[in-house]
Amino acid sequence: MKFKKNNQISDKNFLRLTGIKHTTFNKMLEILKIEELKKRFRRGRTNKLSLENRILMTLEYWREYRTYFHIAKSYDISESSCYRNIKWIEDTLIKHPNFQQLTGQKSLLKDYFKDKTVIIDVTESQIQRPKKTKTALLRKKEKTHNKNTSYNWKR
Numbered sequence: 001m002k003f004k005k006n007n008q009i010s011d012k013n014f015l016r017l018t019g020i021k022h023t024t025f026n027k028m029l030e031i032l033k034i035e036e037l038k039k040r041f042r043r044g045r046t047n048k049l050s051l052e053n054r055i056l057m058t059l060e061y062w063r064e065y066r067t068y069f070h071i072a073k074s075y076d077i078s079e080s081s082c083y084r085n086i087k088w089i090e091d092t093l094i095k096h097p098n099f100q101q102l103t104g105q106k107s108l109l110k111d112y113f114k115d116k117t118v119i120i121d122v123t124e125s126q127i128q129r130p131k132k133t134k135t136a137l138l139r140k141k142e143k144t145h146n147k148n149t150s151y152n153w154k155r
Contacts, residue, residue, distance in 0.1 A: 002053055002075070018059040028055055028093065035092045048077055049085070057082065058089045 011022055018025065032051055047054070057075055060066060072082035093099040 002056055019063045031096050032092060054085045058086045061086050
């Protein structure tokens with residue numbers, strides 16, 4: 001339903017809508033079709049949405065940061081099946097070598113620090129502290145003494 005509408009728009013508007021080009025969408029579709037065929041040999045209920053609509057749903061989630069509840073309502077499915085579909089698509093694309101950049105921030109950080117050396121200076125240095133004198137100690141005792149005084153309540 002949604003894919004048929006969005007498939008007819010121009011490449012520029014499709015890019016604005018989803019954040020990817022038609023060619024990238026078609027590559028994602030090919031990869032996921034193969035994985036879907038592997039998945040069908042196992043038993044289970046068939047999905048209510050077509051694969052194209054599930055990809056659009058995932059792209060909507062990535063692009064707009066909408067909640068699973070709102071996306072599920074717009075596709076007329078349950079929130080849990082929305083989560084399962086998006087999670088399956090993400091995991092499947094991450095495993096494929098053409099979409100390795102989706103692996104997340106941690107893998108990017110590993111590559112960033114791979115050949116770097118960090119030197120940290122940890123030498124000790126003295127901190128100047130005020131000297132304790134008799135007047136400072138007397139002031140402290142006076143302050144604590146005033147806090148412990150009882151109040152006379154008038155009736």
